[in-house]
Amino acid sequence: MxxxxxxxxxxxxxxxxxxxxxxxxxxxxxxxxxxxxxxxxxxxxxxxxxxxxxxxxxxxxxxxxxxxxxxxxxxxxxxxxxxKPHTTVDQMKSKMLLRLFFAGFHNLDTVITELNLQKALHEQRLRYYRTETRQIIDIGAESTPNGDYHKIFWDATREFGERYEAMVVEWLTETIQILSTMQVEKE
Amino acid sequence: MxxxxxxxxxxxxxxxxxxxxxxxxxxxxxxxxxxxxxxxxxxxxxxxxxxxxxxxxxxxxxxxxxxxxxxxxxxxxxxxxxxKPHTTVDQMKSKMLLRLFFAGFHNLDTVITELNLQKALHEQRLRYYRTETRQIIDIGAESTPNGDYHKIFWDATREFGERYEAMVVEWLTETIQILSTMQVEKE
DNA sequence: CGCACCATGTAATGCGTTACATGATTTT
DNA sequence: AAAATCATGTAACGCATTACATGGTGCG
CATH class of the missing domain: 1.10.10.10 (Winged helix-like DNA-binding domain superfamily/Winged helix DNA-binding domain)
Structure with missing residues (x-):
C-alpha cells in the first residue's frame, strides 16, 4: 500500500x-x-x-x-x-481496546489511569486537526498543481480525523466515568 | 500482540x-x-x-x-x-481514507460509488454491534469465570465499535453529499 | 553543550497474508 | 449437489519495526 x-x-x-x-x-x-x-x-x-x-x-x-x-x-x-474498487471494510488494530478487553484481569486503578492518559493524547490530536492540519492543507493546496480540487478530498480525510478523535474523547470520558463509579462502589 | x-x-x-x-x-x-x-x-x-x-x-x-x-x-x-503501561496513540491504517486522499486523480463518479458501498457496509456493522454483539457478550459472560465483571470491559469495547460505526456512517453521508453537489455543479 | 533537523541507507527480526494440502460431516 | 463447519498444519512472500551506521548545520 x-x-x-x-x-x-x-x-x-x-x-x-x-x-x-x-x-x-x-x-x-x-x-x-x-x-x-x-x-x-x-x-x-x-x-x-x-x-x-x-x-x-x-x-x-x-x-x-x-x-x-x-x-x-x-x-x-x-x-x-x-x-480497482475497494470493497471491504478496513480493519483496525487497537492496543488500547485490546488492553481494555482484558482489563478484568488487571487492577482497576491502573486501567483508569491508562484511559486518562489516552484521553489527554486524543484531546491533543483533536485540537491539532482543528487547527494545524487545516493550515497544512491550505499551504499544500497552494503549492500543488490543481490544488484547489485535491483540497476537497484532503479536507474530507481531515474531517474524518477530527470526528474520530471527538468520538474517542467522548467515549473515553464516559467509560472512565463508569469505571470510576464502580471503583467507589467497591470500597 | x-x-x-x-x-x-x-x-x-x-x-x-x-x-x-x-x-x-x-x-x-x-x-x-x-x-x-x-x-x-x-x-x-x-x-x-x-x-x-x-x-x-x-x-x-x-x-x-x-x-x-x-x-x-x-x-x-x-x-x-x-x-506495562501503554502510553501511545494507536495508529490506524485505512485504505478507504488513503484512496479518498488521492481521489483527485480519479473519476468522481467512481469515487462516490465506492463511498456508497462503504456506507452500506458500515451501516451493516452498526446494526450488528447494536444487536448480535450484545448477545454474544451476554452468552460469553455466562460461560466465563467472573463473567459479570469481564462483561463491563467487553461492553465498553463494543460501545466503541458502535460509536465508531455511527460516526463513519455520518461522515460518509455528508462526504457523499458534498461530492454529489460538486458533481452536479460541474455539469 | 546538547538537541533537532537534514539526508542516506543496511540488517535482523517479527508479524501477517495468501496459497497450498487434506478430508469428513452437516446444513442448505 | 454444493457450501459451510470442523480441524490441523506448512511454505512462500511481503510488509513493518527496531537497531545499527554516519555526519554536518543551526538553534537555544
Whole structure:
C-alpha cells in the first residue's frame, strides 16, 4: 500500500525519500504512516520495478539528495490501483481496546489511569486537526498543481480525523466515568 | 500482540486453535483480528516458549484436537504485559481514507460509488454491534469465570465499535453529499 | 553543550497474508 | 449437489519495526 502513497505524492511533485516521509507525517499519518527506513527500501524496490526514477543532486554541506520522479509506468500503476474498487471494510488494530478487553484481569486503578492518559493524547490530536492540519492543507493546496480540487478530498480525510478523535474523547470520558463509579462502589 | 490475546482467552478457558479463532471473530475482531494459520503458528511458538501447554484429544470422525491451556509462566507474561503501561496513540491504517486522499486523480463518479458501498457496509456493522454483539457478550459472560465483571470491559469495547460505526456512517453521508453537489455543479 | 533537523541507507527480526494440502460431516 | 463447519498444519512472500551506521548545520 505504501507504494501507492508514494506514487500519489510523486504524481504531484518530485521528492526525496526524506521529503516524502515529512509529507506522510503531516498529511496521511493519521490513517497511514511509515518509517523513514521503510520508505527508502520501498523507493528502491519501486525504482527497480520501473515505477519511478531518480537523479542525484549533489550537495556540499549535506549528503547528496536522491530525487525521485514518477514514470509513465508509475502513473499507469497508480491509475490501475484507483480503478480497482475497494470493497471491504478496513480493519483496525487497537492496543488500547485490546488492553481494555482484558482489563478484568488487571487492577482497576491502573486501567483508569491508562484511559486518562489516552484521553489527554486524543484531546491533543483533536485540537491539532482543528487547527494545524487545516493550515497544512491550505499551504499544500497552494503549492500543488490543481490544488484547489485535491483540497476537497484532503479536507474530507481531515474531517474524518477530527470526528474520530471527538468520538474517542467522548467515549473515553464516559467509560472512565463508569469505571470510576464502580471503583467507589467497591470500597 | 496476538500472543496476549491468546493468553487472555486461555486464561479463561482451555481452547483449541480453531476455537480461539472463532472467539476472535465474534469478540475482538473489530479491533484485532488474525487468520487461523497465524494463530496456529503463534500457538506453536508460545508452547515452545513455555507459555502454554497442549494435550491431544482423539476424535474418530474428525481430526484430533490439540487443546491448549495456560501455564504459570504464561499467566506471569500476561500480567507483565497488562502492568506495562501503554502510553501511545494507536495508529490506524485505512485504505478507504488513503484512496479518498488521492481521489483527485480519479473519476468522481467512481469515487462516490465506492463511498456508497462503504456506507452500506458500515451501516451493516452498526446494526450488528447494536444487536448480535450484545448477545454474544451476554452468552460469553455466562460461560466465563467472573463473567459479570469481564462483561463491563467487553461492553465498553463494543460501545466503541458502535460509536465508531455511527460516526463513519455520518461522515460518509455528508462526504457523499458534498461530492454529489460538486458533481452536479460541474455539469 | 546538547538537541533537532537534514539526508542516506543496511540488517535482523517479527508479524501477517495468501496459497497450498487434506478430508469428513452437516446444513442448505 | 454444493457450501459451510470442523480441524490441523506448512511454505512462500511481503510488509513493518527496531537497531545499527554516519555526519554536518543551526538553534537555544
Amino acid at each position: 505504501l507504494k501507492y502513497i508514494l506514487l500519489g505524492f510523486l504524481n504531484m511533485h518530485a521528492h526525496t525519500g526524506y521529503d516524502l516521509h515529512a509529507h506522510l507525517e503531516t498529511s496521511t499519518a493519521h490513517f497511514w504512516n511509515a518509517k523513514l527506513s521503510q520508505i527508502y527500501v520501498t523507493l528502491k524496490k519501486m525504482e527497480s520495478d520501473g515505477l519511478i526514477q531518480s537523479e542525484i543532486e549533489e550537495q556540499d554541506d549535506r549528503p547528496d539528495k536522491r530525487i525521485y520522479s514518477i514514470t509513465d509506468s508509475g502513473r499507469t500503476e497508480l491509475q490501475d490501483w484507483l480503478d | 496476538l500472543k496476549y490475546i491468546l493468553l487472555g482467552f486461555l486464561n479463561m478457558h482451555a481452547h483449541t486453535g480453531y476455537d480461539l479463532h472463532a472467539h476472535l471473530e465474534t469478540s475482538t475482531a473489530h479491533f484485532w483480528n488474525a487468520k487461523l494459520s497465524q494463530i496456529y503458528v503463534t500457538l506453536k511458538k508460545m508452547e515452545s516458549d513455555g507459555l502454554i501447554q497442549s494435550e491431544i484429544e482423539e476424535q474418530d470422525d474428525r481430526p484430533d484436537k490439540r487443546i491448549y491451556s495456560i501455564t504459570d509462566s504464561g499467566r506471569t507474561e500476561l500480567q507483565d504485559w497488562l502492568d
